[in-house]
Amino acid sequence: MLxxxxxxxxxxxxxxxxxxxxxxxxxxxxxxxxxxxAVEFATLVKDYTKGSVNITVHPGSSLxxxxxxxxxxxxxxxxxxxxxxxxxxxxxxxGVSALPFIAQSYDDAFRLYQISKPEYEKTxxxxxxxxxxxxTWPASGFYSNKVLESFTDFKGIKTRTYDKNSxxxxxxxxxxxxxxxxxxxxxxxxxxxxxxxxxxxxSGKDGKFWEVLNNFTKINYAYPLQAVTxxxxxxxxxxxxxxxxxxxASAEIEKAQWAAVKIEDKNAxxxxxxxxxxxxxxxxKLQKQLNIIANNMLVKYLEDAKPEIKSIFEEYVxxxxxxxxxxxxxxxx
Numbered sequence: 001m002l003x004x005x006x007x008x009x010x011x012x013x014x015x016x017x018x019x020x021x022x023x024x025x026x027x028x029x030x031x032x033x034x035x036x037x038a039v040e041f042a043t044l045v046k047d048y049t050k051g052s053v054n055i056t057v058h059p060g061s062s063l064x065x066x067x068x069x070x071x072x073x074x075x076x077x078x079x080x081x082x083x084x085x086x087x088x089x090x091x092x093x094x095g096v097s098a099l100p101f102i103a104q105s106y107d108d109a110f111r112l113y114q115i116s117k118p119e120y121e122k123t124x125x126x127x128x129x130x131x132x133x134x135x136t137w138p139a140s141g142f143y144s145n146k147v148l149e150s151f152t153d154f155k156g157i158k159t160r161t162y163d164k165n166s167x168x169x170x171x172x173x174x175x176x177x178x179x180x181x182x183x184x185x186x187x188x189x190x191x192x193x194x195x196x197x198x199x200x201x202x203s204g205k206d207g208k209f210w211e212v213l214n215n216f217t218k219i220n221y222a223y224p225l226q227a228v229t230x231x232x233x234x235x236x237x238x239x240x241x242x243x244x245x246x247x248x249a250s251a252e253i254e255k256a257q258w259a260a261v262k263i264e265d266k267n268a269x270x271x272x273x274x275x276x277x278x279x280x281x282x283x284x285k286l287q288k289q290l291n292i293i294a295n296n297m298l299v300k301y302l303e304d305a306k307p308e309i310k311s312i313f314e315e316y317v318x319x320x321x322x323x324x325x326x327x328x329x330x331x332x333x
Contacts, residue, residue, distance in 0.1 A: 019051075019052060019054065020052060020054065020234075020237070020238065020242070021054045021056070022053070022054070022055050022056070022078035022079055022230075022234060023055075023056050023058055023063060023077055023078055024042065024055050024057045024077075024079040024081070024228070025058055025061060025063040025064040025068065025071070025077045025079070025080040025081070026038050026058060026059045026060070026061070026080075026081050027060075027061050027064075027068070027081055027082065027182075028059065028060070028182070028206070029059050029060050030059040030060070031206065032059070032202070032206055033202050033257075034081060034137075034226045034257075035059050035081075037253055037256075037257045037260075038057045038081055038228060039057045040253055040256070041228070041249055041253040042054075042055035042056070042057050044248075044249035045245060045246055045249045048246075048249055049242050049246075052242060053242050053245070055079065063076075063077045063080075064076065064077055067087070067089065068080040068081075069082065069087055069089045069090065069127045069129075069229075070089065072129045072229055072230070073127045073128040073129060073231070075231050075233060075234075078230060078231050078234045079132075079228065079229065079230045079234075080228070081226055082226070082227055082229070083162070083226055084097060084098075084120070084134065084224065084225040084226065084227050085097060085098035085162065085163040085165065085224045085225070086162055089127060090123055091123055092301075092306070092309055093116065093119040093123060093308075093312075094120070094123065095163065095164070095165055096112065096312060097109070097112065097116070097223060097225040098166065098222045099222060099294075099301060100165065100169055100222055100290070100294040100297060101220070101221070101291065102222070102298070102316075103222070103223045104220065106136065106223065106258070106262055109136045109223035110136070110258055111319065113134060113136070113225060115312050115315050115316050116312050117134075119308060119312065120134070120227065124229050128233070129230060129231050129235075130229060130230050130232055131227060131229050132227075132228045132229060132230055132246070132250040133227070133250040133253060133254035134225045134226065134227035134228070134254065135226055135254060135257040135258055135261060136223040136224065136225055136226075136258065137200040137202060137203070137223065137224050137225070138200040138201045138202045138223075138261060138265035138268065139200065139201075139220040139221065139222065139223055139265070140166070140198055140199055140220075140221040140222050140223075140224065141199075141200075141201070141216055141217055141218045141219050142159070142198055142216070142217040142219060142221075143196060143198075143204055143213045144157060144195065144196040144213060144215050145196075145213055145214055145215065146215060147215055147217065147278070148217050148282070149283045149285065149286055150283065150286050150289060151173050151174045151286075151289050152174075154174040154175040155175075157175040157176065157195060157196045158175070158176045158178050158194045158195050158196060159175050159176065159177055159178065159194060159195075159196040159197060160180045160185050160188065160194045160196070160197045160198070161177045161178070161198055162198070162199065162224070163224075165222075165297065166198050166222075167179065169198075169221070169294075169297065170198065172296070172297075173289070173290065173293060175196065178193070178194050180193075180194065182203075185197060185207060186208075186209075189209070189212040189213065190212055195213075196213075197209065200265075200268075201216070201264075201265050201268035201269050201272065202265065202268045204216060204268065204277070205267075205268035205271050208275075209272070210272055210275040210276055210277040213277070214276065214277060214278055215277070215278045216269075216272060216277055216278070216279050216280070217280050217282055217286075218279065218280065219286075219287070219290060228250075
């Protein structure tokens with residue numbers, strides 16, 4: 001209660017001064033695609049509020065070392081971005097974007113996000129924060145020192161995974177999932193603690209994985225989301241014009257980043273290829289085997305899902321291509 005009172009008092013003093021200052025914790029480094037988006041968002045907010053709301057972006061998780069949801073809830077930091085599937089406390093709905101092969105393109109991923117967004121907003125509100133915007137990562141694939149053509153090639157592989165879904169996926173394929181913070185991945189690859197990673201082309205480019213691995217298999221595993229939220233006490237301290245400006249900036253940067261992610265993906269693949277990383281498509285045999293795992297994972301995921309989560313998939317499938325509808329029929333068998 002004391003912490004909350006001090007927070008509100010500080011906000012009131014800031015407003016009386018006619019200038020709101022907030023810090024935004026960005027999980028990844030300054031050159032990361034999502035961090036750059038957060039910086040542009042802050043610029044738009046300052047512009048649209050005529051300088052009355054100033055957001056300072058702090059890259060590299062310099063302000064939050066633990067759970068970002070809790071940090072924003074408690075007012076430890078006013079704003080943060082977060083990797084939704086990996087965020088503890090988000091509940092089952094936060095895992096939607098990380099389910100394998102549910103989305104098969106950026107358009108699919110965006111539509112799934114729009115359908116899921118009301119549940120993300122409800123979850124954020126439970127944690128005393130407002131959901132502002134979210135953008136996908138480039139599709140996840142496998143980094144390794146050999147081409148993965150079937151489950152046989154997964155034997156002996158130690159893969160750094162980013163959430164429960166990806167860990168289950170790797171283990172089911174015959175590999176060994178290893179949970180590691182992003183900051184420890186490169187050194188773990190150097191020492192042999194892991195010898196494979198499942199992540200995006202953007203992360204592989206940022207991490208200079210070509211220095212320790214030589215192959216990227218583009219399985220398009222999932223299109224997981226990165227989101228930005230703001231503490232509700234900070235949000236409620238803003239006047240209507242300021243809120244409208246923040247929402248305008250959120251909508252604008254979300255649209256721009258969803259368009260830019262496709263370019264980011266292509267550029268990342270080009271950079272890795274120029275640095276001798278072999279870029280390969282999954283073999284038909286491997287894709288068929290991986291689809292079976294994905295089928296089993298979705299069935300298990302939906303077994304104890306609440307109606308509001310099941311309805312996300314009902315709406316998503318109803319507006320999907322015949323190919324996705326066929327896939328979901330297989331999921332339900």
